[in-house]
Amino acid sequence: MCDHDIVDITNLNRTFWRHDAVGEFKVTQAMKELAAIAPEQTEIRAFIGRLEEAFESGVINNATVCVVGIDNDAGRAFAARELRRRNIPGVFYALSKDTFTYEVFVQEPGKSCWACAHPDRYRAAFEESKQTACPKVPSIADPCLIAVGFCCYAIDSLVMNRPRSWNFRLGYLHGEIPESSLQLPRRPDCPLCGVPA
Secondary structure, eight states: OEEOOBOOGGGGGGSSOOGGGTTSBHHHHHHHHHHHHSOTTOOOOOEESOHHHHHHHTTTTTOSOEEEOOSBHHHHHHHHHHHHHHTOOEEEEEEOTTSSEEEEEEEOTTSOOHHHHOHHHHHHHTTOOOBOOOOSSGGGHHHHHHHHHHHHHHHHHHHHOOOOOOSEEEEETTSSSOOEEEOOOOOTTOTTTSOOO
16 A cells, blocks of 8 residues: 555545544555454555655565556556556556546556556646545545445456456446446557557
């Protein structure tokens, strides 16, 4: 786990954290909670710092899979590039600011990458760091729970070879637009993994 943020009182209305967690690093609090319920011989590591620092430190180098659940495309683009460089699968999830939409993308070595799914966002990510989610309202928990469920299944499919016919899911809680469940191919013009012309 990697994060540099501290638990704020505004986090309490959309998490299981109690008031005594306020002021602690989020990864420290999460590590305590996971350690209490994790099966024996589970290794939990926490890195207090930014994503870039975690990659630079080498703590991610031996990961089986990484979950990237951050709120900006700059971080997602950086993670996509670094995970691809290290041949580590990544499961990316994002939530919309209006709390209606969730997205999950699975990046596997040799297959399509996050930039294949979002080439324009990948290109723009290194020019601007725009946050795209996490309003401080309880309703963000709803799409988060759904996205995390798909993330868990994606991890299970990567580790245990369970069947998974998709690498990209996009859903809308309001139901006005049907959910997308796709197997996106690699793009020849992808700015990260495409073949140069």
